[in-house]
Amino acid sequence: MPEECIFCRIVAGQIPADILYQDDGFLAFRDISPQAPTHVLVIPKTHIASSADLTDDHVELAGRLIIIARNLAEKEAIAESGYRLVINCRSDGGQQVPHLHLHLIGGRQLSGRLG
Numbered sequence: 001m002p003e004e005c006i007f008c009r010i011v012a013g014q015i016p017a018d019i020l021y022q023d024d025g026f027l028a029f030r031d032i033s034p035q036a037p038t039h040v041l042v043i044p045k046t047h048i049a050s051s052a053d054l055t056d057d058h059v060e061l062a063g064r065l066i067i068i069a070r071n072l073a074e075k076e077a078i079a080e081s082g083y084r085l086v087i088n089c090r091s092d093g094g095q096q097v098p099h100l101h102l103h104l105i106g107g108r109q110l111s112g113r114l115g
């Protein structure tokens with residue numbers, strides 16, 4: 001685990017987080033700076049820097065990431081009204097934390113713009 005990675009430190013319990021879900025491989029917690037009433041980050045516990053670092057070995061992991069977000073949307077009662085799933089990748093994608101994470105954002109009407 002990279003010592004300096006904020007999300008690895010959350011996985012290790014070294015930094016507190018409002019955790020909504022966890023299993024052997026994944027963790028989901030509320031974003032510290034929410035952009036909407038529901039703003040949750042879903043991460044693999046293993047350190048993968050970005051979506052650009054995924055390989056064919058991660059097919060199951062990438063699928064689980066989305067299914068966990070989908071299940072949390074149900075729990076947060078935003079599945080029916082809708083939501084957005086976002087993965088920012090590297091510099092041009094605006095990725096700030098270099099540990100792969102899926103944003104689950106909803107609970108209000110989101111802008112139609114993508115960037």
Ligand code: 5GP
Nearest residue numbers: 006017029030031032033088094095096097
């Ligand atoms: P990115 O811009 O990399 O896609 O998103 C990183 C997200 O992580 C941002 O929305 C930011 O608010 C959130 N974040 C950064 N540091 C922390 C932290 O220490 N705890 C939590 N819960 N969220 C964080």
Ligand code: ZN
Nearest residue numbers: 005008047099
């Ligand atoms: Zn990490």
